[in-house]
Amino acid sequence: MKSRNILVTLECFVQKDGKYLMLHRNADKRIMPNVWMAPGGKREFNEGLFAATHSEILEETGLTIKNLRIKATGNAYLKDLDQEVFFHFVFADYAGGEVHQNPEDGELKWLTPEEIIELDNLLAEIKQVYPNIFDGTDDVVSYTAVYERGNELVEFTIEN
Numbered sequence: 001m002k003s004r005n006i007l008v009t010l011e012c013f014v015q016k017d018g019k020y021l022m023l024h025r026n027a028d029k030r031i032m033p034n035v036w037m038a039p040g041g042k043r044e045f046n047e048g049l050f051a052a053t054h055s056e057i058l059e060e061t062g063l064t065i066k067n068l069r070i071k072a073t074g075n076a077y078l079k080d081l082d083q084e085v086f087f088h089f090v091f092a093d094y095a096g097g098e099v100h101q102n103p104e105d106g107e108l109k110w111l112t113p114e115e116i117i118e119l120d121n122l123l124a125e126i127k128q129v130y131p132n133i134f135d136g137t138d139d140v141v142s143y144t145a146v147y148e149r150g151n152e153l154v155e156f157t158i159e160n
Contacts, residue, residue, distance in 0.1 A: 009087045011038035012053050013133070014065055016094035019110040021061060022119070026106040031081065035151050036116075037123040038089065039108065053090050061108060062100035065092035071133040076125060076145040079154075089133055124153035132158075 014021040023039045025032055041056040043049070050068050057065050072089035099108050113134045116122065125145050126133075132141040146155035 004084055005082055006084045006086055008043045009040060009085055010043060010049065010053055010056065010090055011040035011087065012057050012065065012068075012090045012092055013038045013071075014057060014061070014063060014092050014094055016110065019112055020116060021063070021099065022109055022111050022116060023060075023105065024107045024109065026104060029106070031078065031083070031085075032123065032151060035121050035123050036119045037126065039105075040090075049088055049090070053092065057092070058097075060102070060105060061097075063097040064095040066095040067093040069138065070140050072129050072141045072143065074125070074141075074143040074145065076147060078147045080147070080149040089129070091133070121151060124151050125156070128153070128156050129158070 021039060022036055025035050025037065027034045039057060039060045040053070041060060043052040049070070053068055054065060057063055069091050070088055071091050074087060076085045076087070078085065101108055117127065117130050124147070125143070129141055129143060132139065142159045144157050144159070145153060148154045
């Protein structure tokens with residue numbers, strides 16, 4: 001049996017005044033270069049999801065957040081990197097702080113949901129679950145995805 005190469009990650013859609021903070025990843029990133037996604041990061045060993053979300057958002061953006069809620073969970077396989085990514089999409093409300101830009105990570109920008117879906121090179125998974133995660137409900141969606149290379153999605157399945 002093949003051993004698994006798994007990353008456990010999260011993305012957090014921080015909401016403030018009807019807009020969400022999005023990250024345009026630096027072109028030098030190993031995983032999903034030049035792709036738009038919500039800010040986040042890797043969960044540490046035995047770290048709770050919400051604790052990880054608070055610390056990653058503070059570290060990556062300079063913001064504090066509140067009212068966390070899970071909107072999606074799933075698994076994506078990146079064929080070109082032989083990397084499996086287990087993740088959660090978390091939504092949160094802005095609580096305080098000022099956005100600090102880190103050019104090594106990419107550019108952070110506040111966008112409306114309508115602007116997000118129109119982004120060039122938006123993470124393909126977000127395009128697929130957009131109606132589910134921006135629907136204003138507390139429903140959670142689970143899915144699997146397979147990427148051939150970079151942001152080239154070749155398989156996508158929402159689980160019921």
